[in-house]
Every structure is written in C-alpha cells, then in structure tokens.
Amino acid sequence: MKSVKKIISFSAIVIAFVSCSSCETKVEKQPDIKVVVDEKPPVPFLDYSIVTTLPHDPTAFTEGLLFHDNKLFESTGSPDNMPELKSVLGIVDMKTGKLDAKVELDKKAYPFGEGMVILNGKIYQVTYKEQTGFIYDAKTFKKIGQFNYANKEGWGLTTDGTHIIMSDGTNNLTYFDAEMKPVKTLAVNENGYAADALNELEFIKGFIYANIYTTGYVVKIDPKTGNVVAKINFTPINYDMRNLNPNALEMNGIAYDSIADKIYVTGKLWPKMFEVKFAH
Numbered sequence: 001m002k003s004v005k006k007i008i009s010f011s012a013i014v015i016a017f018v019s020c021s022s023c024e025t026k027v028e029k030q031p032d033i034k035v036v037v038d039e040k041p042p043v044p045f046l047d048y049s050i051v052t053t054l055p056h057d058p059t060a061f062t063e064g065l066l067f068h069d070n071k072l073f074e075s076t077g078s079p080d081n082m083p084e085l086k087s088v089l090g091i092v093d094m095k096t097g098k099l100d101a102k103v104e105l106d107k108k109a110y111p112f113g114e115g116m117v118i119l120n121g122k123i124y125q126v127t128y129k130e131q132t133g134f135i136y137d138a139k140t141f142k143k144i145g146q147f148n149y150a151n152k153e154g155w156g157l158t159t160d161g162t163h164i165i166m167s168d169g170t171n172n173l174t175y176f177d178a179e180m181k182p183v184k185t186l187a188v189n190e191n192g193y194a195a196d197a198l199n200e201l202e203f204i205k206g207f208i209y210a211n212i213y214t215t216g217y218v219v220k221i222d223p224k225t226g227n228v229v230a231k232i233n234f235t236p237i238n239y240d241m242r243n244l245n246p247n248a249l250e251m252n253g254i255a256y257d258s259i260a261d262k263i264y265v266t267g268k269l270w271p272k273m274f275e276v277k278f279a280h
Contacts, residue, residue: 087113
C-alpha cells in the first residue's frame with residue numbers, strides 16, 4: 001500500500017506541474033511611484049545703495065545702535081585682547097562720529113557690554129556672559145534697575161514696541177516683557193535650517209533684521225514664523241572698512257530712524273557709518 005500511495009502522489013505532482021506549466025503567468029502592474037522632493041527656493045538677496053557716508057568712532061567696538069528722539073544711541077564692548085577699549089553707552093554726534101559716553105560699565109565686574117534697546121522711556125542693556133542687564137532712564141542715563149536672564153549669553157536687543165527681543169548667539173530670539181520676564185522664544189530658520197549667530201538687532205516695519213556674527217550679512221526675519229525671508233550682503237563695505245582700519249572687524253549695528261525712514265549701518269571699530277537704502 002505504501003508503494004501505491006507513492007505512485008499516486010507522484011502522479012498528482014506531475015499532473016499539477018503540467019497544469020501549472022500551461023497557465024499564463026499574470027503579473028499585476030504596479031502604479032508608478034513619484035517621489036516629490038520639496039526643494040525650497042533660496043532666500044532672495046535685497047539690493048541696497050549707499051545714500052550717505054558719515055564718520056564713526058574707530059575706537060567704538062559697536063554692540064548696539066538705535067535711533068530715539070532724533071538721537072543716535074550706541075553701546076560698545078571691550079574685548080580682553082583690546083584692554084584700551086571700554087564698555088560704554090551714550091549718544092553719537094553724527095557730524096563727527098564721536099560717541100559721548102554717558103554710562104561706563106565696571107570692567108572688573110562686567111568686562112563686556114553688549115546690545116541695548118529703549119522701551120517706555122527706559123534704556124535696557126545686556127552683558128556678554130554675566131547673565132545680567134541694566135536699566136537706565138533714557139533722558140538722564142541714571143541707573144534705575146538691574147535684571148538677570150537665563151540665556152547663557154546676551155548679544156543684541158531690539159523691540160517690537162511691546163516686547164524686548166534678545167539674541168544670544170544661537171538661532172533663538174527670546175521675547176521679554178517690560179519687566180524683563182521671558183515671554184516666548186522664536187527659533188529662526190533659513191529654509192528649514194537653524195540660522196545661527198544672530199547678533200545686533202533692529203525692528204523695521206514689522207520685521208526683525210539681524211547681523212550675522214563675524215560676517216557682513218544681515219538677515220530679514222518674519223517674527224510670525226521665524227523664517228528668514230531675505231538677506232543683505234554688506235560684505236563689500238565690510239572689506240572697505242578693514243582696508244581703512246586694519247583693526248576693524250565685522251559689521252554689527254543697524255539703526256532705523258522711523259521718523260525720517262532712514263537706515264544706518266556700521267561695524268566694530270569701523271571708521272565710517274553709512275545711510276543705506278533697500279526695500280523694507
């Protein structure tokens with residue numbers, strides 16, 4: 001019986017093989033798969049022109065620049081490798097470029113002053129690594145307050161009229177209320193990538209403009225999204241200033257005169273300041 005079962009089984013396999021070999025092989029056609037790569041266009045550059053060239057104090061290591069009440073305010077830093085420099089805050093004589101210092105930081109306690117902003121009649125100034133800032137009366141320059149912040153470093157300051165906005169060398173901008181209490185953090189990105197090294201800031205017609213540390217570039221930031229929507233290449237001016245003053249460093253300073261609708265730029269140890277014009 002075992003031999004009969006084997007024969008039957010073998011016959012069944014042969015029949016099945018013959019049947020299947022006579023069948024047509026049907027391959028179901030798969031739909032075409034299209035891979036869509038979201039390639040965002042590069043951020044556009046804004047053209048600019050130089051309207052006027054003005055003098056600037058070549059010993060001013062610019063960290064903050066702004067217009068208020070038809071006056072140009074400037075704050076400076078004092079790097080360790082330049083012991084002759086001081087961290088001061090004051091008003092610039094635009095005819096001579098001379099900075100009339102009204103405040104000077106104690107270099108032993110606060111070696112490096114950084115950006116500043118004016119809101120509600122008060123000047124706010126931050127320091128580089130001490131996580132400490134100061135508040136002065138905008139008319140008398142008398143110190144009226146002091147504050148601390150959690151950011152490891154303080155760099156640039158500006159305001160949207162309600163909040164104080166601070167950069168800290170990363171791609172983050174921290175919003176504070178008038179009491180310097182943190183409100184929110186805005187992450188700044190260019191085509192999905194972190195836009196690091198944001199430095200001196202200015203708020204112009206609904207957008208934040210930021211110098212990029214060690215470069216001649218300025219980025220235009222949409223505060224609603226954090227996206228960089230345009231860039232400005234001031235590198236040629238940067239090179240010119242370094243040729244005039246071998247000690248000059250990168251561009252760092254944007255000031256907007258909202259009354260006259262004029263924009264001024266300068267840099268660290270630059271001998272000149274420029275009124276520039278671009279679409280804004």
